[in-house]
Amino acid sequence: MAHSFHISPHQRHLKWSQSLAPALTVPSGAEITFSLLDGGHNQIRPDNAPTALADFDFTLTDPAFGPVYVESAEPGDVLRVDFLDLEPGTYGWTALLPGFGLLADDADIVAATPALKIWDLTESGTLPNASGRKRLAVLKPGVAVPVRPFLGVCGVAPAQPGVELSTIPPYAASGGNMDCRDLSTVGATLYLPVNVAGALFSCGDGHAAQGDGEVCGTAIETPMTARVRLTVEKRAEREARGWRDGRKLDCPHYVTPKKGREEIEDEVEDDKGEYAALGIHEDIREASRMAVRGVMDWLEAEKGLTRVEAYMLCSVAGKLRMSEVVDMPNYAVSCALPLSVFLE
Template sequence: MAHSFHVKSSQLHLKWSKALTPVLTVPSGAELSFDLRDGGNNQIRPDNAATALADFDFALTDPAMGPVFVEDAAPGDVLKVEFLELTPSDYGWTAIFPGFGLLADEFPEPQLKVWDLTDAGLTPSSSPGGMRRAVFRPGIEVPVEPFLGVVGVAPATDEELPTIPPYAASGGNMDCRYLSRVGSTLYLPVNVAGALFSCGDGHAAQGDGEVCGTAIETPMLARLRLTVEKKAVRDAKGWALNCPHYVTPPLTREQLEAKLAPADKGEYAALGIHEDIREASRMALRGLLDWLVAEKDLSRPEAYMLASVSSSLKMAEVVDMPNYAIACSIPLNVFTE
C-alpha cells in the first residue's frame, strides 16, 4: 500500500513530548517524504562558514521533523520504519565545538570543515555499484553512506525530553549509521497513541562513535515507510520490544566487491585499555590521532575530524575485568595516495 505524504523542514520540534500536535495523520503502511534540516538546524552553510561557529546556537540543535500520527498505533505495539531513499544536500560540514566530543578537554578551539557534496565535488566509485567519495583533502577521501541520526517516537512520560540524547524506550538521536541507511528496517516500541514519529539529522558519512561530536552533517530528503505491528503478534511469540532493534540489508555483489579487493587495504587501529570504558575509548582515539598526525601529515584538529567521519570505536574485549579493551580503527582505503 503506497501513500503520498510530505513533512516540511519548517514542521519541527526540539523536545520529545506526547503532547505535541501531529503535523500529519497517516495510515499504517504509508510512505512519507521528509525535507530534513541537519543536526545544527541549518545554522552552518557554505555561505556563512566564516562566522557560523561564532554565531552557533546550541539550543537549536538536533531538530526532529514531525511528529506524524500513525493510525492504529497503540502503546505496546511496534512501529516498523523502512528507509527507502535518502538524498543528501550538495554540501555538508564537520565541526569541533569547544566542550563537545570524546576529547573535548583536549580541543578547546573551534574548527570547521565544509564538504563539497555536489556531483562535481564527489569522486566517482572505482567499481560498479560502489560508493562515491567525499574529499577531505587531496589524497584522503571518505565514502558517502547517507543515514539519519535522529529517528524516534514520543515517550510515555509527561515530561518534555531534549532531542540531543537517545532513549531506550523511544529512540531519538541514536547516531547509528546502520539502523537508518537505505534498505535498513528499524523497529521502535510504541509508547503513546499514534506513536508520534519524527526524524532528522542527516549524515553523509560517520564513523562508529562520532568521536569529535559531528559527522558529515547535511540537510537530507528522506523517503520512509511506517507500518504498525500489533502487540498481539509479539505476545503470541512470547517476547516484547523494549528498545530499538534494526535489520540491515545484504550487500549487493558490486558493493561487496567494492568493500573487498582491491579497494580494501585493511585498517589501522590503536587499542585503549582501561578499567573505565570511556577512558579506554579516549586512549584508543588519542593513539589513532597520534598516528594520523605523524604518518599522514594532518594537524591534530584535522585528524580529530577525520576520525569522527571515518574511524570506528569497537569493544574488542569486555569480560576480563577490571579492564576494557577498546579499538579505534580507520580503514586504510580512505588514503588514496
C-alpha cells in the same frame, strides 16, 4: 502504498513529548517524505562559513521533524520503520565545537576549537571510488570517505506523560538521537517501541557519512530528503511470531541491509585493510579516548594530517568498537580506520 505524504522543514520540534500535536496522520504502511534541515538547524552553510561557528546557537541543535501519528498504533505495539530513500544536500559540514566530543577537554583540541570543514557533496565535489559505485567526499587531496547517508535522529514519543525530553540524547524506550550509521541507512529496518497512541514518530539529523562513535561530536552533517515507510506491528502479531507474551521492546532493534557494511562501502576494497589502536582501561570512556588518540597520533606522524583533520577523519570514517568487556577490571576498545580512505 505509493508515498503521498510529506513533512516540511517548518514542521519541527526540539523536545520529545506526548503533548505534541501531530503534523500528519497516516495509515499503517504509509510512505512519508521528510524535507529535513541538518542537525545544526542549517545554521552552518557554505555562504556563512567564516562566521557560522561564532554565531552558533546550541539550543537549536538536533531538531526532529514531525511528529507523525500512525493510525492503529497503541502502547505495547512496535513501529517498523523502513528506510527507502535518502538524498543528502549539496554540502555538508564537520565541526569541533567547544565542550563537545570525546576529546573535548584535550589541550590540543581545546586550542584548535572551534574548527570547521565544509564538504562539497555535489558531483563535481565528490570522486568515484575504484568500483565506481559510491561517491567519495574529499577531506583533503588524497584523503576521502564514502558517502553513505543515514539519519541520526529517529524516535517516538516517550512513555512518561507530562514531560519534555531533549532531542540531543538517545533514549532506550523511544529512540531519538541514536547516531547509529547502520540502523537508518537505505535498506535498513528499525523497530521502535510504541508508548502512546499513534506512536508520534519523528526523524532528522541527516548525515552524509559517519564513523562508529562520531567521536568529534559531528559527522558530515547535511540537509536531507528522506523517504520512509511506517508500519504498525500489533502485539498479537508479534506473539504469533514467537515473541513471549507479545513482549514489548525494551530498546530499539534494527536489521541491516542484505549486503554487509564492507560490501556496501567498499571500505576494505583492494585488501587495503584497516589501521587500529586498542585502548585498554578500567573506564570504558577512557579506553575509547586512548584508542582514538592512538589513531590520531598515527595520522599525524605517518600521514601528515593536522590534529584537527585527524580528529575529524576519525569522526566521519573511524570505527570505535567494544572489543572486550568481560576481563575485569579493564575494558578493551578499538578505533579502526579503513585504509581505503587514502587514495594514493
